[in-house]
Amino acid sequence: MLYISTYAKMLKRDFPVLILSLFILCGFFVFMQHAFRASVAIQEGVISKDMRNINVEEAVPAPVEVFFGDELFEKELQRRKLIEPKDSREVKILTEATPTLGQRLKKLLKCNDRQLRLEKIQYGNYWLLRNYIRGTISTSVGCADTITLTTNGDYTFFDSLPFLTERWQAPISFAIFSPGYDFNATLSSIQFVRNCLRESQYIRDYVTFHIYFPPTDMPEYAPLTEKEALLWPYDCEAAPPYMDVDRNTMYKTEHNMTYPINVGRNIARKSVNTYFIFASDIELYPMPDLPRLFLEMVERNRSVYLDNKELRVFTIPVFEVTKDSQVPETKTQLVEMLRTHKAIPFHSKICKNCHLVPKHNEWVNASDTNELSLFSVTKREGKFHYWEPFYISDNQEPIFDERVTWEGQSNKRIQGYAMCLLKYDYFVLHPAFLVHSPGIKYFDKNSPRLSYVPATNKLIKQVIQPEYRILFGTNKKCFT
Structure with missing residues (x-):
């Protein structure tokens, strides 16, 4: 108790001195703060020798931020431009993020992004509802982000679409011939595949549908907008409207109409928003992950594709099982x-040389890899003069001639003839491949299509070939 009493007396005696010392210390800190600011202001040229002439009453001091410790040190470094402000450094880090493969290729290919929009246009002898129902991802995909598979058909081919879309998992541009009341079945089929299947999410994401028909064979009613078209009724409990269709009951068949296959091919090609396309048939299934593998190969092989001025496409071997x-x-x-004869080259029983790639045996014996490479290269000449390859391209090759039909055959070979005249190079990809929907194809000597062949051949020989020689040049090694 004695000690406590003694300390209390000392505190009472020295308390004024402590208070005075505290005020002196605070004053010292305030003085140092103002001195620091004054030195900064002098260095920045704010204070001049003419300070006496300044009207103090008119001068309005700017609000001052007070910083201490590390923050004060960092601000001084920023003032001396030895470091950047923290927020600008964060922005710089964000903007310098590694560009994606699509962004890098976009710069290399010099392509432009564009969105898919609904258009109702006259296309030759047809009305075209372009981008009538769009894939949600495909609508605004970047021009070099992926590859668009372009294909065609009528609604009876929809049975191949789910497996194809799941396997491709990238944009698909699908042109559908739908005259008269076939239009109704087409919309019902679109709604069914978009909503009722295990693969429906892929179809909603990636498949864009275009519908075309002659003005003489209009549907009775067509929804005016995509939103309205998506309200078209469907029944997931019913059988798919595209399955087990009696073709004799279709509008196209009842009105004795041929199928304008090349019109559909060209519509699908002209409706894409990606730099690269893969013009294919809907019953051909590519190896998984092909779009990504191809774009990675393009970036690795800039000297082959981007820096070379020769016309070229990238061929994929085709098989059937x-x-x-x-x-x-x-x-x-x-x-x-x-090896077990469960698979053979495509159309081996019909026209083997029409689809066999150069160095086929070497391609088969080459080791499987995780990357695409350019395996061989040839032109459509010599023993390949009847070649009908499927290939990835930059969509700059000649269009498919729309004067021929599916029934008359030779619909792809005419384009091949034009590409031969233009001296296109065909690079064969490895280990990429296509497989047709299961079932070996055989020549059918009783096919009703054969009755259309003579007229088609006459048209090609007497009209199309002479035109192409004028447009694309001559080459005795080229044949249709």
Whole structure:
């Protein structure tokens, strides 16, 4: 108790001195703060020798921020431009993020992005509802982000669409011939595949539907907008409207109409928003992940594709498998199926040389890899003068001639003839491949299509070939 009493007396005696010392210390800090600001202001040229002439009453001091410790030190470094403000450094880090593959290729290819929009236009002898129902991802995909598969058909081909879309998982541009009341079945089929299947999400994401028909064979009613078209009724409990269709009851058949396959091919090609396309048939299934693998190959092979002025396309070998077989996922599986005769080159029983790629045996024997490469190159000449390859392109090759039909055959070979005259190079990709919907194709000597062939051949020889020689040049090595 004695000690406590003594300390209390000392505190009472020295308290005024402590208070005075505290005021002196605070004054010292205030003085140092103003001195620091004054030195900064002098260095910045704010204070001049003419300070006496300034009207103090008119001068309005700017609000001052007070900083201490590390923050004060950082502000001084920023003032001396030794470091950047923290927020600008954060922005710089964000803006210098590594560009994506699509962004890098966009710069290299010098392509422009564009959105898919609904258009109602006259296309030759047809009314075209372009981008009538769009894939949600495909609508605004970047021009070099992926590849668009372009295809065509009528609503009876929709059974191939789910598997194709799941396997491709990239934009698909699908042109559908729908005259008269076939239009109704087409919309019902679109709604069914978009809403009622395990693969429906892929179809909603990626598939853009274009519908075309002659003005003489209009539907009775067509929804005016995409939103209205998506309200078209469907029944997921019913059988798919595209399955087991009696073709004799279709409007096209009842009105004795041929199928304008090349019109559909060109519509699908002209309706894309990506730099690269893959013009294919809806029943051909590509190996998984092909779009990404191809774009990565393009970036690795700039000297071959981007820096070379020669016209070129990138061919994919095609195969078909037996009816009871599964479509292979990898080249390794494909080769095993070839060994056991579960798979054969496409159309081997009809026209083997029409689809066999150069160095076929070497391609088959080459080891499977995780990257695409350019395996071989040729022109459509010599033993390949009847070649009808499927290929990825930059969409600059000649269009498909719309004067021929599916029934008359030779619909792809005419374009091949034009590309031969233009001296196109065909690079074969490895290990990429296509497989037709299961079932081996055989020549049918009783096919009703054969009755259309003579007229088509006459048109090609007497009209189309002379025109093409004027437009694209001559080459005795080129044939249709």
